[in-house]
Amino acid sequence: MKGVDHLAHERNKTEFDVDAMKIVWAGSRHAFELSDRMARLVASDPAFQKDGRIRLGRKELFKNTLRKAAHAWKRILELHLTEEEAGWLRNFVDEPSFTDLHWGMFVPAIKGQGTDEQQQKWLPLAYKMQIIGSYAQTELGHGSNVQGLETTATFDPETDEFVIHSPTLTSSKWWPGGLGKVSTHAIVYARLITNGQEHGVHGFIVQLRSLDDHMPIPGITIGDIGMKFGNGAYNTMDNGVLTFDHIRIPRNQMLMRVLQVTREGKCVKSNVPRQLIYGTMVFVRQTIVADASTALARAVCIATRYSAVRRQFGSQDGGMETQVIDYKTQQSRLFPLLASAYAFRFVGEWLKWLYTDVTQRLQANDFSILPEAHACTAGLKSLTTTATADAIEECRKLCGGHGYLCASGLPELFAVYVPACTYEGDNVVLLLQVARFLMKTVSQLGSGKKPVGTTAYLGRVQDLLQCCCDVQTAEDWLKPSVVLEAFEARSARMCVARAQNLSKFENPEDGFAELSADLVEASVAHCQLIVVSKFIDKLQQDIPGKGVNRQLQNLCYIYALNLLHKYLGDFLSTGCITPKQASLANDQLRSLYSQIRPNAIALVDAFNYTDHYLGSVLGRYDGNVYPKLYEEAWKDPLNDSVVPDGYHEYIHPMLKQQLRNARL
């Protein structure tokens, strides 16, 4: 039975078609229907309930994840779910597990780096989960520096095998998800050595555990690396440690799409660029950008609904107090995060398109846009995960004290999300990759090479260095061309200034190292420009539904103008805009907050999250926060007994002692 909707008065204020917005958020009607069906399927299945997960001990927690994964797989087979449907199911089950690495990295690595024969042999086994794989790249001593990995794969021509070996403690594989307790196989990255010569790092398919009794293959030492940050959270995952003592694998288990090793141990390069060895990371970084909007939307949904429920101060004549969402400070902290969720959704959609395009081109041996795909996935992964992690924490603060309770869902969401800033490439290391790409692009401008794609604006660098923003009123900030030009000019000017500083160094690598902090700032400016421009592109599409486009416009300008406000130093110091224009942008921002305010609840309803998925008392759809928070408190194990364990040992003697002292 449906209860009272405590947020009904908020929903009645809505000025747009929420169902139409749900489709925009999902990406298409098809995606909406599919994700909606999977969300309900998961929410209604008791096997997927997640209440109390944070209170489980590690062993119980992990076993629970194994049970859920097995149940999920059973349901996938019974219901004949497609890969797309299974992907949504995984999302709504909302529990990191070895299956993520199997499907998200092991399978893509074989697809991207394996030859046709290797794919034919290994993919059917992996698709049926007759083998379970992980992605073993990082080592105890090296993660970011992939070329610094120490594990060796030495070709033995006598037996036609590779010998995989961990020569040092620091060469132990360390971190791979699913490796600790579950995976039977892994793609192991190791330095290839043939005929005494090194040929860089390559991927090898290595069996780790017996398919009969799950015992490690002799010569392999393997286990879990231990508890990670937060209760529940990422501790459902068995991140592992692995060492090899001269493990032999057949030659055909090296992934050979980029480089073949012949029977004699000769290395033969294919026409595929070496960077394709890093291709799996490009794929996963792209999925991480899409996931950022999902996690951010979740936190924002909780904080927005709770901000409409929560009241503090402002009561007159015994009337209702003010909803905290009506405080301008609350709006100026919350609404840019709401806008960012939508912005990241659309840039994620675009990045998926870019990735599909690159994949098709690679199949046709066109490798020209690989550098741009790398820069975009690396940069946007960095930008969106940093912003999302910060935003989840901000949402916790926006919920006041109750945000700190696990019942708010925010502590666990933060703990599970925050490693995204590190895994799949440390965010600073990735921004440095973007900086290299940008500096290379700027350095080639003089040679007549026309930049394309996301750097096309650098082709207009002369105009951008001279342009003057012509904003005269706050309304002028609602013109797409004005906003875009301000972001392009800021980014172009920052890139050119950094390039000029770099050119003062005799050795470019020394210059790059010395100026790296400044270079990272230019990368951020460039990536923010991409997000703004993709949001503006979205507005140009024919978007059906009453009032939907208007809301998206408001969100787009909130996203852009809030960045302008936050990074005012960049905009002013590069001379793109004047202080007066910045002040007008701020006036416009305040006006946009007022326009978003009546639609805020509907804009988070459009995410279509079930209460199961949100996992938050504060974010409940019906806004019935207080009675449920009160109920939740009594579920804590400390409340199992009225007098706590330990009273007789510790509290009672202390009280008695005090009493005796008082009598003295």
Ligand SMILES: CCCCCCCCCCCCCCCCCCCCCCCCCCCC(=O)SCCNC(=O)CCNC(=O)[C@H](O)C(C)(C)COP(=O)(O)OP(=O)(O)OC[C@H]1O[C@@H](n2cnc3c(N)ncnc32)[C@H](O)[C@@H]1OP(=O)(O)O
């Ligand atoms: C209980 C639940 C049950 C549910 C069950 C359901 C089950 C069924 C589901 C089935 C459905 C299927 C659905 C699919 C699900 C998908 C899920 C996906 C989720 C995935 C989750 C993932 C979780 C996260 C796990 C994290 C994993 C990792 O962290 S792996 C390790 C990552 N490591 C790194 O990222 C290292 C970072 N370092 C680097 O990338 C590089 O070394 C470097 C970029 C720093 C470069 O360093 P260096 O300078 O030394 O470079 P060098 O090697 O010399 O090369 C330089 C040139 O190469 C160019 N370059 C670099 N990188 C790339 C690249 N990636 N691509 C292209 N080019 C690249 C670089 O620009 C240089 O070029 P030039 O300048 O031209 O020379």
Ligand SMILES: Cc1cc2nc3c(=O)[nH]c(=O)nc-3n(C[C@H](O)[C@H](O)[C@H](O)COP(=O)(O)OP(=O)(O)OC[C@H]3O[C@@H](n4cnc5c(N)ncnc54)[C@H](O)[C@@H]3O)c2cc1C
């Ligand atoms: C939860 C989780 C899951 C993971 N799963 C996997 C997995 O499945 N498979 C796998 O192979 N790996 C996995 N990893 C490892 C992950 O990919 C690495 O931790 C990540 O790439 C960062 O590398 P690092 O740990 O070596 O950091 P480091 O490079 O040691 O970073 C430490 C600090 O040094 C800075 N730094 C490093 N290099 C530079 C530089 N050149 N210039 C400036 N600053 C620099 C960084 O910004 C950072 O502040 C996982 C990690 C985590 C946390």
